[in-house]
Amino acid sequence: MTTTPAPVREPAWSLSRSAIGLWVTESVISSVILGVLAALVAIFVPSDSPGVLPELRWAAPAAVVLYAVVAIGVRPWFKHRVYRWEITQDAVFTRTGWLSQTWTLVPISRIQTVDVTRGVLQQMFGLSTVAVLTASSQGTVHIWHLESDVAQQVADDLAHRAEQVRDQAT
Amino acid sequence: MDTGRRTSPRIVLVHTATFRQARQFVPAMIPLVAATGLGGGTTTVVALVVGVTLLSLATAALSWWRFTYADGPASVVVTRGLLSRSVRTVPNDRIRGVEVEAGPLHRVFGLVRVRIDAAAGAADKDEELVVDGVSRAEGDRLRASVLTHRSTAPLSEDAEPAPEEPFARFDNRWLLYAPLVGSYLAVPMAAVGALMRLAQELPERFRPDLDGVHVSGVQAVVVVVVVALVVLVAGSIIGAAVVNWGFRLTRRGGSLVAARGLVTRRHTELEIDRIRGWTLSEGLGMRWVRAARVNALVTGLGDATRRGQLLPLGPRDEARSLGVRLVPEPGPLRQHPPAARRRRIVRAVSAGLLVTAAGAALTPLLGWWWVLVLGLVLLALGVPLGLGRYAALGHAAGAGAFAVRSGWLVREQAVLQRRAVVGWQVQQSPFQRRAGLASVTACVGAGRGGYTAVDMAADDVAAFAAAASEAWADELRPVAAPTG
Numbered sequence: 001m002t003t004t005p006a007p008v009r010e011p012a013w014s015l016s017r018s019a020i021g022l023w024v025t026e027s028v029i030s031s032v033i034l035g036v037l038a039a040l041v042a043i044f045v046p047s048d049s050p051g052v053l054p055e056l057r058w059a060a061p062a063a064v065v066l067y068a069v070v071a072i073g074v075r076p077w078f079k080h081r082v083y084r085w086e087i088t089q090d091a092v093f094t095r096t097g098w099l100s101q102t103w104t105l106v107p108i109s110r111i112q113t114v115d116v117t118r119g120v121l122q123q124m125f126g127l128s129t130v131a132v133l134t135a136s137s138q139g140t141v142h143i144w145h146l147e148s149d150v151a152q153q154v155a156d157d158l159a160h161r162a163e164q165v166r167d168q169a170t
Numbered sequence: 171m172d173t174g175r176r177t178s179p180r181i182v183l184v185h186t187a188t189f190r191q192a193r194q195f196v197p198a199m200i201p202l203v204a205a206t207g208l209g210g211g212t213t214t215v216v217a218l219v220v221g222v223t224l225l226s227l228a229t230a231a232l233s234w235w236r237f238t239y240a241d242g243p244a245s246v247v248v249t250r251g252l253l254s255r256s257v258r259t260v261p262n263d264r265i266r267g268v269e270v271e272a273g274p275l276h277r278v279f280g281l282v283r284v285r286i287d288a289a290a291g292a293a294d295k296d297e298e299l300v301v302d303g304v305s306r307a308e309g310d311r312l313r314a315s316v317l318t319h320r321s322t323a324p325l326s327e328d329a330e331p332a333p334e335e336p337f338a339r340f341d342n343r344w345l346l347y348a349p350l351v352g353s354y355l356a357v358p359m360a361a362v363g364a365l366m367r368l369a370q371e372l373p374e375r376f377r378p379d380l381d382g383v384h385v386s387g388v389q390a391v392v393v394v395v396v397v398a399l400v401v402l403v404a405g406s407i408i409g410a411a412v413v414n415w416g417f418r419l420t421r422r423g424g425s426l427v428a429a430r431g432l433v434t435r436r437h438t439e440l441e442i443d444r445i446r447g448w449t450l451s452e453g454l455g456m457r458w459v460r461a462a463r464v465n466a467l468v469t470g471l472g473d474a475t476r477r478g479q480l481l482p483l484g485p486r487d488e489a490r491s492l493g494v495r496l497v498p499e500p501g502p503l504r505q506h507p508p509a510a511r512r513r514r515i516v517r518a519v520s521a522g523l524l525v526t527a528a529g530a531a532l533t534p535l536l537g538w539w540w541v542l543v544l545g546l547v548l549l550a551l552g553v554p555l556g557l558g559r560y561a562a563l564g565h566a567a568g569a570g571a572f573a574v575r576s577g578w579l580v581r582e583q584a585v586l587q588r589r590a591v592v593g594w595q596v597q598q599s600p601f602q603r604r605a606g607l608a609s610v611t612a613c614v615g616a617g618r619g620g621y622t623a624v625d626m627a628a629d630d631v632a633a634f635a636a637a638a639s640e641a642w643a644d645e646l647r648p649v650a651a652p653t654g
Contacts, residue, residue, distance in 0.1 A: 007608040007628035008596050008635075008646040090642045099600050105635075106593035106613075107642035135469060135615025139593035 008103050011086035011093045018125045019083065019145040023076035025121055031068035038064045085143045087154065090165070092132050092141050104141045110134050111162035114155045118148065130155050174238030174249060180279040181303025185230035186223065187275060239301050241315050246286060248299050260288045260299055266444065266470040268313045269477065270437040272306070277435070282309035286316060287471065313439065317425065337426055338492050340417035344484045348410035349403045350455030351463075351483065352580075358405020414482045419492075426466075428479065438477050444469045446616045447571065447586035448493040452486065454579055462486040464493050467586065467617040474617055497585055500568025503575055509605040510563060510625035515556030522548030565610075565623040565634060572638035574612070574623040584621040590614045591639035594646065596631055603628075610635065 038060040047054050079098050086093045091107045115131040122128060128151035130143040146154065185191060237250045246265070248258045269285040276282060286299040304312065348354040415432035426440045447467040456462060464481040471477055480496075481489050493499075522545055529542030559578045566573045575583040593613035602608055608631050611622040626634065632647045 005628075005648060007598060007631035007648075009632075009648045088645055091645050093645055101598050103596040103646070104593060105595075105643065105646055107640070109642070110592040134592040134613065136592050136613035136619045138595065138611060138618075138620030139613025139615070141593070 008105075011084040011095050011103075013084060013086055015080060015083050015085075015145050016127075016147050017080075018127055018147070020076045020080050022121055022125045022127060022145060023079055024072055025124070027068070027071035027075065031064065031071060034064045034067060035061075083144060085146075087158070092143070092158065094141055094143055096142070096144065104139075106132055106134055106139055106141050108158065108161050109165045110139075111158060111166075114159045114162070116151050116155045128152070130158075132158060174240045174247070175308075176238055177234060177301065177303040178279075178281055178305055178308075179234060181281055182227070182230045182234050184275045184279055184281065184303065185233075186227045189222070189226045191226065191229035191233050234303075239299075241312060246299060246316060248301070258299065260286065262316065264288045265316055266468070267441065267477065268316055268439050270309050270313055271431075271434060272436075273434045276303070280305060282306050284309050284312050287477075317439065317441075334420045334422045334427075336418070337421045337495075338419040338481060338488075340414070340419070340481070340484065342411075342415065344461075345407055345410050345414065347456065347459060347461040347483045348406045350453065350459060350461065351406070351410070352453055352455075354406040354410045355402065357409030358402050361405060362401070410483065417482060419480060426480070430482070440466055440468055440471070440478065442496070444471075445496055446590035446614060447497050447584060448480065449582050449584045449617065450486075450489055450493060451577075451580050451582045453581075457581065460486045462489040464489045465617070466496065467584070467590070467614065469590075469614075469616045471616065478617070493585060497571050497587055498568075499585055500566045500571045500573050503564030503566045503573060503583075506560070506563045506565075506623075506625050507607070507627045509607055509627075511557070511560040513601070513605055513607065513625055514560040514563075515553060518556035518559065519549055519552035522546070522550075522552045563624055563626075565626055567634055567637035572612070572634075574621050576622065576624045584617070586612065586614060586621065586638075588639050590616060591643075594635050594639070594643060595620070596635075596646070598628070612638065 041060045042057045045053055045057050047057065075098060082095060082097055082101055084095045090109065091105050092111075093103070093105045095101060095103050111132055112135060113133045115133070116128050117131065118128045122145065125145075126148050127145045128148045130146060130151050132141040132143070134140065143151070143154065232252055233250070236252055236255075237248075239246065239248045241247075243262075245259050245261045247260075250256055265286055265288050267287040269287065270282050271285070272282045281303045282305070284301040284304065286301070288299065301312065412432045414430050417428070417430040420427050420429075421442075422439075424442050426442060426445075428436075428438045428440070430436055445466050445468050449465045449467065450462050451465070452462045461483060462481075462485075463479070463483055465475065466478040466480050468474065468478055481492055490499075524545075525541060525548055526545030529538070529540075529545045532538040533542050555578065559576075562576050562578055562581045564573075564575045564583075571585055571587050573583060573585045575581065591612050592615055595611040595613060596608055597611070598608045602625065606628045607625045608628045609622055609624050610626060610631050611620045613620045623634070635643045635646050
């Protein structure tokens with residue numbers, strides 16, 4: 001996957017397999033929406049219209065099919081390899097992304113609030129997202145798609161530890 | 171609560187004149203006016219003006235009557251509201267700054283407006299208490315009271331007013347840099363635009379008759395261009411002068427007070443304890459004359475780009491030495507690896523490449539040769555642009571602070587204390603991965619919220635993060651033995 005070693009280390013823990021199911025479901029939904037749009041294009045663009053418009057009649061569905069194959073068949077498994085998280089002695093550490101990857105590290109001493117959110121789709125798979133907020137608008141860590149009981153436990157633990165080691169400097 | 175203080179009744183006059191409260195009735199009045207019709211001529215207009223003024227007076231008086239504020243030892247309480255009363259309590263330790271400003275009308279009546287900034291984060295913008303219309307002395311008392319109550323240290327109650335010492339001087343001649351600064355150049359352009367719109371909306375008979383004037387010939391064009399340039403230059407200088415005239419930065423006890431403005435005089439107070447760093451920004455034109463501006467990065471400061479200004483405009487050396495006195499620089503910046511230069515050039519050239527390719531395809535098809543020319547020009551410009559962007563890149567980590575620099579149109583160098591960092595974000599795209607680069611963002615609770623070292627060597631990331639923040643950042647270090 002990588003040709004050069006990663007700039008920073010890899011967080012230790014991976015997500016549960018249900019996250020893959022969730023990502024597949026999300027991709028199926030967006031593919032269906034795009035497919036409907038492409039079908040509309042194919043129906044409503046007359047084949048004798050000028051310019052490149054007639055090409056759209058087959059190009060749009062083809063693009064949707066390509067997207068669907070990648071988004072449903074490849075991306076969820078790819079993401080499952082990339083998404084990792086870890087809570088260490090004094091920091092929260094995550095890796096997210098797909099082709100582009102983002103590592104985020106936030107020390108527990110600078111945590112301001114910890115939120116647990118559960119979207120509609122997430123509920124179907126019993127998953128939750130933990131959002132860790134700091135004083136910086138860019139310094140928010142999301143730990144995506146943890147199993148709900150784990151997420152709650154993590155959030156409680158982080159809030160508790162942040163209370164004890166809070167650094168008033170910021 | 172009877173202990174609440176009131177603002178000065180003179181503020182009613184100010185607000186009547188500016189229709190401050192009555193403004194919100196305007197949308198409601200438009201259909202009313204439309205329904206009754208405006209056919210009555212002069213009498214209707216006079217009646218309307220009188221009516222609106224009376225309405226404004228009444229609302230201003232009511233809101234003055236229902237507004238009280240109290241600054242206690244622990245918090246500031248503001249009570250207001252006509253029918254639904256709102257009581258807003260802000261604990262003193264949440265207050266991040268106090269700003270005292272006096273607009274032209276306020277100055278006529280000897281009043282000031284005090285803004286108490288209690289911004290918590292990006293989420294709630296409206297965390298500001300405004301006490302509008304107290305006398306200058308009361309404004310100063312309020313500011314001092316709010317700020318001294320806040321400090322947790324045992325107070326020396328003797329209320330010895332902390333001595334003021336000048337921290338930085340501003341030379342009004344530096345306003346001449348204004349035509350080279352984008353934001354000031356926008357001032358005259360906006361003014362001209364507004365004038366044009368106004369001229370279009372004037373009734374026919376008031377419009378000056380310009381049809382007789384014919385602009386032709388090279389001379390006329392030259393005259394027009396020269397006039398436009400003069401307007402642009404003069405306008406930007408005037409715009410900069412109105413905002414920054416008599417800029418003064420003084421140190422009073424534990425805070426820095428910036429005062430400025432020609433028409434509206436503004437005093438902004440920044441607590442030195444909360445200053446985490448500074449940025450030095452140089453626009454393209456400013457670099458040409460070695461000018462720069464300095465902003466303080468203060469935690470929890472709302473509207474930071476305006477309030478944090480330490481030097482709105484000035485020679486770069488002055489600007490830099492001012493910043494260094496707050497947070498010392500970590501040493502010379504390290505250049506980013508050659509791969510970063512390649513990446514900058516490729517990115518800068520790619521737009522040109524695209525247009526050139528399109529041009530190559532379109533020229534034989536449609537005869538649009540100019541697309542090809544445009545693409546080639548963009549391609550040629552891309553190389554110096556990429557080099558310029560690369561030259562701006564740099565980072566350094568020192569004993570107590572670190573610095574990152576980037577940007578071409580506006581080159582910005584941020585110098586931050588190590589303790590300012592509340593998180594690290596490392597980003598790597600597939601292209602960066604191949605080139606062995608990564609972008610590292612230091613998340614801070616001040617300024618923009620994050621400052622990025624673009625395209626540094628991937629191998630340096632962990633060491634830089636560890637050197638530029640506290641021990642917790644060691645977590646990022648790759649494990650010695652590479653894992654599959």
